[in-house]
Amino acid sequence: MTEGKERKTEENQRYSISELAGMFGVTPRTIRYYEEVGLLAPEERESETQQRRYSKRARARLKLILRGKRFGFSLGEIKEMIELSDVDPSEKEQLKRTLAYGDKKIAEIDEMISELTAIKEEMLEFREKFSRRLREQVGEGREDD
16 A cells, blocks of 8 residues: 555656756756746646646656757757647657657758868868978978978
């Protein structure tokens, strides 16, 4: 019987805004902003002066939001992907959209890697040229001529 009570308590766990912020290393202002843009919602409050309380579901949503931000998705894309799970219990559409956005982001990352590799190679060439000129100016390069 104790196990059932523990499970129920865990399922009904509520978090304050400062607890959630601390868990994920964000500010309460960040969480409030996610509320403003419709990504996150606290449990119902009886009045505006009552403290916000968040469910385990809201905690999971915040985790998804922050993961999406870390992967470089826009808040609009994150909102779309998360909201699809609310309207499609099979999650097929959510998975399709997430894969499409993910493929697009991977292509962008590949492009960035190519650009950064080219920049690095160019910088290494200039570094070598500048090193060679410096050696020549201090007389080290003249011995080889």
